Amino acid sequence: MNDKVRLASVGLGRWAKVLARGAQRGDVIELHSCFSRSEEKRNAFREEFSVPKAAATFDELLADPEVEGVLVTTPNDTHREMILAALDAGKAVYTDKPIAHTLEDAMAISDAVTRSGLVFAVGHSARRLSGHRMMKQWIDTGSLGNVSLAEANFSNERGLELTTDTWRWYADKSPGGTLIQLGVHHADTLQYLLGPVAAVSAHVRRLYTASEVPDATMAILEFESGALGYLGCGWASPGVYQMRLQGTEANLQYDLDFTHWDESHLADDWSSLVSQAYRESVRTPVDLPRTDMFREQLEEFALAIRGEATVEVGAEDAIRALAIVRAALESSAARGAAIELRPLLDSIGVAAS
Amino acid sequence: MNDKVRLASVGLGRWAKVLARGAQRGDVIELHSCFSRSEEKRNAFREEFSVPKAAATFDELLADPEVEGVLVTTPNDTHREMILAALDAGKAVYTDKPIAHTLEDAMAISDAVTRSGLVFAVGHSARRLSGHRMMKQWIDTGSLGNVSLAEANFSNERGLELTTDTWRWYADKSPGGTLIQLGVHHADTLQYLLGPVAAVSAHVRRLYTASEVPDATMAILEFESGALGYLGCGWASPGVYQMRLQGTEANLQYDLDFTHWDESHLADDWSSLVSQAYRESVRTPVDLPRTDMFREQLEEFALAIRGEATVEVGAEDAIRALAIVRAALESSAARGAAIELRPLLDSIGVAAS
Numbered sequence: 189m190n191d192k193v194r195l196a197s198v199g200l201g202r203w204a205k206v207l208a209r210g211a212q213r214g215d216v217i218e219l220h221s222c223f224s225r226s227e228e229k230r231n232a233f234r235e236e237f238s239v240p241k242a243a244a245t246f247d248e249l250l251a252d253p254e255v256e257g258v259l260v261t262t263p264n265d266t267h268r269e270m271i272l273a274a275l276d277a278g279k280a281v282y283t284d285k286p287i288a289h290t291l292e293d294a295m296a297i298s299d300a301v302t303r304s305g306l307v308f309a310v311g312h313s314a315r316r317l318s319g320h321r322m323m324k325q326w327i328d329t330g331s332l333g334n335v336s337l338a339e340a341n342f343s344n345e346r347g348l349e350l351t352t353d354t355w356r357w358y359a360d361k362s363p364g365g366t367l368i369q370l371g372v373h374h375a376d377t378l379q380y381l382l383g384p385v386a387a388v389s390a391h392v393r394r395l396y397t398a399s400e401v402p403d404a405t406m407a408i409l410e411f412e413s414g415a416l417g418y419l420g421c422g423w424a425s426p427g428v429y430q431m432r433l434q435g436t437e438a439n440l441q442y443d444l445d446f447t448h449w450d451e452s453h454l455a456d457d458w459s460s461l462v463s464q465a466y467r468e469s470v471r472t473p474v475d476l477p478r479t480d481m482f483r484e485q486l487e488e489f490a491l492a493i494r495g496e497a498t499v500e501v502g503a504e505d506a507i508r509a510l511a512i513v514r515a516a517l518e519s520s521a522a523r524g525a526a527i528e529l530r531p532l533l534d535s536i537g538v539a540a541s
Numbered sequence: 542m543n544d545k546v547r548l549a550s551v552g553l554g555r556w557a558k559v560l561a562r563g564a565q566r567g568d569v570i571e572l573h574s575c576f577s578r579s580e581e582k583r584n585a586f587r588e589e590f591s592v593p594k595a596a597a598t599f600d601e602l603l604a605d606p607e608v609e610g611v612l613v614t615t616p617n618d619t620h621r622e623m624i625l626a627a628l629d630a631g632k633a634v635y636t637d638k639p640i641a642h643t644l645e646d647a648m649a650i651s652d653a654v655t656r657s658g659l660v661f662a663v664g665h666s667a668r669r670l671s672g673h674r675m676m677k678q679w680i681d682t683g684s685l686g687n688v689s690l691a692e693a694n695f696s697n698e699r700g701l702e703l704t705t706d707t708w709r710w711y712a713d714k715s716p717g718g719t720l721i722q723l724g725v726h727h728a729d730t731l732q733y734l735l736g737p738v739a740a741v742s743a744h745v746r747r748l749y750t751a752s753e754v755p756d757a758t759m760a761i762l763e764f765e766s767g768a769l770g771y772l773g774c775g776w777a778s779p780g781v782y783q784m785r786l787q788g789t790e791a792n793l794q795y796d797l798d799f800t801h802w803d804e805s806h807l808a809d810d811w812s813s814l815v816s817q818a819y820r821e822s823v824r825t826p827v828d829l830p831r832t833d834m835f836r837e838q839l840e841e842f843a844l845a846i847r848g849e850a851t852v853e854v855g856a857e858d859a860i861r862a863l864a865i866v867r868a869a870l871e872s873s874a875a876r877g878a879a880i881e882l883r884p885l886l887d888s889i890g891v892a893a894s
Contacts, residue, residue, distance in 0.1 A: 336757040337775045341692065387876075389742050405769075410744060414746065415748070416759045416773075420692055420771055424787075425689060426818060427817075432694075434781065445822045467698060468779060524761065524872070524879040525875070
């Protein structure tokens with residue numbers, strides 16, 4: 189591409205680097221500028237990714253007319269402030285998931301996006317994994333039949349290793365702990381696959397983490413379709429990333445070793461999808477074409493800025509995923525009683541689908 | 542064994558034959574008599590398993606002083622009547638799971654057992670599978686660390702194939718459908734592994750079966766230990782039998798192809814248990830010594846009659862498993878609100894453990 193889309197990275201931690209590598213696997217994006225409050229981080233990032241500019245302040249970055257869009261990877265509770273400032277400056281925005289740490293912040297972001305008319309994308313990348321794309325294809329072609337049960341688990345040992353110097357330790361910055369950090373991925377992917385969730389029943393516990401946030405959560409999702417979904421997320425055990433769909437014609441079970449998640453051009457190599465047909469016990473591997481979720485979502489964002497693509501996951505889908513986290517927390521406080529999503533979504537202005 | 546324990550089979554359907562084959566793989570039990578209302582079935586069973594006698598009535602079978610114990614495999618809603626009659630006649634009783642179709646019947650059975658002082662066993666065989674025995678060993682030795690999440694699923698396509706001429710079609714004979722037929726296995730095994738469940742939140746649906754009973758159920762179990770459990774049971778998809786335990790030191794995942802369940806001396810060959818250590822993504826197969834759950838539970842029952850063994854699963858454990866089914870149905874009627882098991886167990890006289 190001769191005229192690359194010029195993006196700027198903000199919040200130059202581990203995740204900014206993962207995304208930078210994704211962007212640089214293609215030739216659509218130029219990382220044109222970057223900003224972190226730490227000068228050392230700025231310079232290191234600039235050097236590692238050959239970024240032409242490093243801004244001394246966020247305002248300086250936003251004032252740069254060359255920058256077409258901003259990639260936000262700062263802590264969840266700073267998303268609102270960062271994103272609103274970027275939109276005010278006329279920049280398109282990509283933010284990592286979750287869209288924000290609260291539904292109120294998420295809705296403020298969504299309103300600002302609508303007012304601005306600018307391109308906005310949220311990094312719910314997991315649905316782009318080859319296994320999930322294949323699940324969607326099996327659903328759409330009727331190969332699964334009618335799905336009655338969908339189970340998903342995303343867990344790792346992070347909760348046992350948190351320290352007070354990370355924002356993820358604190359309940360006010362990361363409400364829901366494992367549920368908002370890991371579970372929100374499946375909350376998006378399950379709705380991508382099976383349509384909107386109507387209500388959530390959940391139990392959320394803080395068991396073995398020293399931090400303030402839950403490390404053991406289980407939620408039952410009632411889909412509008414009638415199907416039941418399960419979402420389990422732990423933060424106090426070895427890693428699990430799994431999803432199973434059970435249909436009247438077949439089951440599909442997906443497993444991913446997410447220790448290779450960061451190198452998203454290789455992630456599919458560390459995954460397996462197996463199918464099981466009606467009345468069969470044999471499980472048959474399903475061939476998974478290789479994808480590259482981080483590169484794909486960033487290039488889609490970049491091309492959307494130029495009017496040459498459409499963003500797949502914007503504010504609405506991201507809010508629907510976050511609403512499941514919120515509903516789960518409310519349900520747990522109500523000892524499992526189902527919390528309807530419709531009133532929650534109405535209260536923040538998300539229309540029925 | 543020179544002096545075999547003389548048992549009699551009652552209800553001579555498919556399951557009676559599975560158990561008879563289990564008993565005849567050893568030399569502890571003599572199938573001495575049998576009864577079904579169908580003379581044709583009686584004669585066929587007598588011939589197939591070389592049973593000395595076939596009784597023309599249940600009373601005739603119970604009046605036979607040679608018969609030391611009765612194996613009940615009649616429909617769930619007949620258990621109470623059959624078992625009480627057998628106990629009245631002074632016979633030890635083995636019944637298949639669930640102990641009964643209602644908690645009220647289960648408690649009447651339990652009371653009669655206590656009054657009689659006779660040996661009583663319930664066929665919650667699944668906990669005897671090698672994979673579950675190994676899970677128990679890993680828990681007891683501390684190899685799993687502290688378990689925070691336990692997930693189990695038992696599903697098959699039965700609900701799509703039910704017809705009006707089977708008792709499983711009817712809600713009054715099989716309340717809970719897939720949950721009482723399949724889920725009650727895991728309800729026992731999970732409590733065997735992790736101790737008593739304190740409360741249950743569930744959603745129970747009738748989606749794709751033509752019958753009267755649920756074919757899609759999901760329950761969250763709150764264990765007294767603090768751990769959370771999940772129990773998913775479908776009756777409208779290809780078969781699944783799975784359990785995963787997530788601990789602070791390791792995860793264990795168990796998979797069984799239960800199409801080979803009936804031949805319990807081979808069942809372990811169709812199963813796999815894999816472990817995953819803290820901070821590791823690699824899954825390591827765990828060696829599973831071969832077991833034979835049906836033979837084992839029947840020989841234990843037979844030897845207990847002679848005072849040479851102790852029954853592992855009696856009325857109390859069976860009632861605790863059934864109480865989870867009942868609580869799940871009540872919770873679903875209350876839109877997921879947690880139903881405490883303690884008041885339920887108190888109301889039927891089961892003491893705290």
